[in-house]
Amino acid sequence: MIGNVIVGQSGGPTSVINSSLAGVFKTAKDRGAKKVYGMLHGVKGLLDKQYVDLSEKIKTDIDIDLLKRTPSSYLGSCRYKLPEIGEDRETYDKIFKILDELEIKYFFYIGGNDSMDTIKKLSDYGLIINSDIRFMGVPKTIDNDLAVTDHTPGYGSAAKFIASTMKEIIRDGLVYDYPQVTVVEIMGRNAGWLTAAAALARGEDCEGVDLIYLPEKVFDIDHFMARVEEKVGDGRSVVVAVSEGIKVEDGRYVFELADHVEFVDAFGHKQLAGTAKFLADKIGAAYGVKTRAIELATLQRCAAHMTSRTDITEAFNVGGAAVKAAFEGESGKVVVLKRVCDDPYMCITETHDVHQIANIEKKIPLEWITDDDYVTMDLIHYIRPLIQAELSPIMVDGLPRHLNINM
The missing domain is CATH 3.40.50.460 (Phosphofructokinase domain)
Known part of the structure; x- marks a missing residue:
């Protein structure tokens, strides 16, 4: 066994954020993780010792498929800002004590800009105290405003x-x-x-x-x-x-x-x-x-009933790529998507230093906005591949079935 894993979700949800969670869970289990814990309501919930053993909730391949198709944050979310390290070491000591109690070796946080700030601070503190826990950011945001990555899942x-x-x-x-x-x-x-x-x-x-x-x-x-x-x-x-x-x-x-x-x-x-x-x-x-x-x-x-198959697949892949990178020794990184081809569309995953991503907003280039209150074809061509294909919901009694952590 490699060691225990913990994963959390933070910030505003998306219709595919749980596909990234599925990617983290499945890849960690496939690679020999002893336990995969889920933080309830992100790092804020972790501070209150709110977590679950995901193996008790996700038991079958059908559960994985349902999780990928379930909108919003399966584990719950938060908008909790960690204090600056120099201002409040007590909070960090509490987090690391909980992680040590759970024998955590790998920490994954799925979220957007503010969530990457959390990964940055925790990985920095880990270096200060010489912790061997590896911290990885998994990108998510419908706003598409994370730096470096071509686009964000969601x-x-x-x-x-x-x-x-x-x-x-x-x-x-x-x-x-x-x-x-x-x-x-x-x-x-x-x-x-x-x-x-x-x-x-x-x-x-x-x-x-x-x-x-x-x-x-x-x-x-x-x-x-x-x-x-x-x-x-x-x-x-x-x-x-x-x-x-x-x-x-x-x-x-x-x-x-x-x-x-x-x-x-x-x-x-x-x-x-x-x-x-x-x-x-x-x-x-x-x-x-x-x-x-x-x-x-x-x-x-x-709107999980209208997810893009491209999007839900990439969301799963970035979760898996984060686990692979962490298990191979990387920490303080974020998985990013790199577009290598437009026709046919193709993206690969890479990792990038979280310090060059956290708290940096990516905006639309001004040259992609026209003077007549519209956008250019370059921007349309950038977006169009990301909406392609569908992944139909699993329907039960005429309605989409979701995975509910409270069931």
């Missing part, structure tokens, strides 16, 4: 859901013989990767969205209103995609221009909501047309 499926939903919204809006404006708010605090996926709706069977606004560029409300007026003047319905994180020139989020209740998490992130409603109300008041505000909200990250 993004492709969210992009597929967004593009598909936009096509349906466009069809619905064209039912009537009078113009209406639909503003669709899509997740994306500082990076517009998700909102950009709305551009994939355009094709031979669909007119596509009319305007796209991303947080990489300052949002000019007067310009926006003029562009909407121009589109409405054509006499047909208009569909606009906006990132929740678009900001005006003075740095305020657009949703902050309306009355709102502010909530800030442990990492200093404001809860974003209300951008679409603010803009739809402003359009309706100015032009007297029917408007509708739609927030895709959590649907875009939990």
Whole structure:
């Protein structure tokens, strides 16, 4: 036996995060891990000694298949920010004492930018105290904003859901013989990767969205209103995609221009909501047309019935690659995806120093955003391979079956 493994999930979930968990679990067991523990609610739960022996929960190949198809975080999640090492060594000593009690030799954390901050700090502290525990980050985020990696598992499926939903919204809006404006708010605090996926709706069977606004560029409300007026003047319905994180020139989020209740998490992130409603109300008041505000909200990250097979496969592979790297001696690393070919599409896995990934946001290159409030074909070509193919849910009594840790 190689030693015990522990794995946790952190941050916002995705529809394929559990495929990475399955990749970690299966690869660790196949390579001889004695036990594979799962942290409940990430490192915050670990501090409270909340964990399970995953072998008691995942017993068969069917369980693995169900886990891969189960949305959200099977183990639960957290948004817990570890203190700086110099400010609070007591917290780190407590974590390492728990890991030693469980005889942990390998620690895996599945998450996005803030989760990689956790891996960075734990691996750094491990070096300080000369621990032999190996720490590996497994990438996950629908936001697609992790540095170095070509893309992140979770993004492709969210992009597929967004593009598909936009096509349906466009069809619905064209039912009537009078113009209406639909503003669709899509997740994306500082990076517009998700909102950009709305551009994939355009094709031979669909007119596509009319305007796209991303947080990489300052949002000019007067310009926006003029562009909407121009589109409405054509006499047909208009569909606009906006990132929740678009900001005006003075740095305020657009949703902050309306009355709102502010909530800030442990990492200093404001809860974003209300951008679409603010803009739809402003359009309706100015032009007297029917408007509708739609927030895709959590649907875009939990729609496991529309996962991309490419995405769910890569999610499983990065989990397995993290185990392989750790068992071969690597630590303080993150598994990244490297695109080696576009036609046919092919990505391989590599590992990269977590210090060059944690707390660094990858945004859409400005050259991929057009001056006429849209995105370039280069960006569309980048996204399209990530949404390809499907992995059908396992249906029971007409509904998708999921794996539930409480069952």
